Amino acid sequence: LIIDQTEAMTTIDVNTGAYVGHRTLEETIYKTNLEAAQAIARQLRLRNLGGIIIIDFIDMEDEEHKRQVMRTLERALERDHARTSICEISSLGLVEMTRKRIRESLGQQLCEPCPVCSGRGRVKSVETVCLEVFREIMRSSRQFEASKLLVVASPGVVDRILDEQSTTVAELEELIGKTIRFQREDQYEQEQFDVVLL
Missing domain, CATH: 3.40.1260.20 (Ribonuclease E, catalytic domain)
Incomplete structure (x- = not known):
């Protein structure tokens, strides 16, 4: 998982990395997305991430696989004390969701804005x-x-x-x-x- 938090939203990108444990690519993608759905719910709680969250799952062709991934994500989020709202996977493979902010995210608690770039991540040339x-x-x-x-x-x-x-x-x-x-x-x-x- 690649988790990127900005002022506007949090984006989560799922990729297979070097994982090729299953016989077919579609099966590998499906299993990876299932594991990612559970890991995402856990990371949202651990990092106290809130607001708008966009999840970029790996594209799946099989509609049943998409439904199973969404069910897995929904079940994993049931243990979350923060209120969440999830939209279905879009045609681009994106899931839009919101999670109520309970307190500052872990990144905000542990870090402060860069004194040079004020948190932009870039400075003028x-x-x-x-x-x-x-x-x-x-x-x-x-x-x-x-x-x-x-x-x-x-x-x-x-x-x-x-x-x-x-x-x-x-x-x-x-x-x-x-x-x-x-x-x-x-x-x-x-x-x-x-x-x-x-």
Whole structure:
């Protein structure tokens, strides 16, 4: 099982891995989905997962197999104290269900959002931050009176600007009629910068 929890929903992906214990592929898929249905119910309880949950079972051709997997999931969820609601398997092999949130999920209890990306799982590239710096320089130069601007940013961003964007900086200085200086700040994360008026 691959369980992925986001703000909007929890997705659970079922795959066979290296399991090929039965003679036919259809039988292997059926047995895997049956075992997964029981494991999913257990993991929902153990991890305190709630809200919208999408389960992606391995596609099954046999309608009876689909019914048996759904019955197994429903029976396994009967032991759950949280209220659940389940929809039938869709044509894409997806099961939509909801589970009442009783308390924070295990992931929320044990972890906190990443201070760098605020839980997004990604940070802006150096190139993107450089463009944001240039936009902020333009905005600040139009809004405020100052003869010089100081950009304080992470070493990676400052180095990229001075090494690869020096022509852009010179053109920007000419356009706004102000001197632009750059200062590396080791404590800044990649996305963090300030434009200071001097």
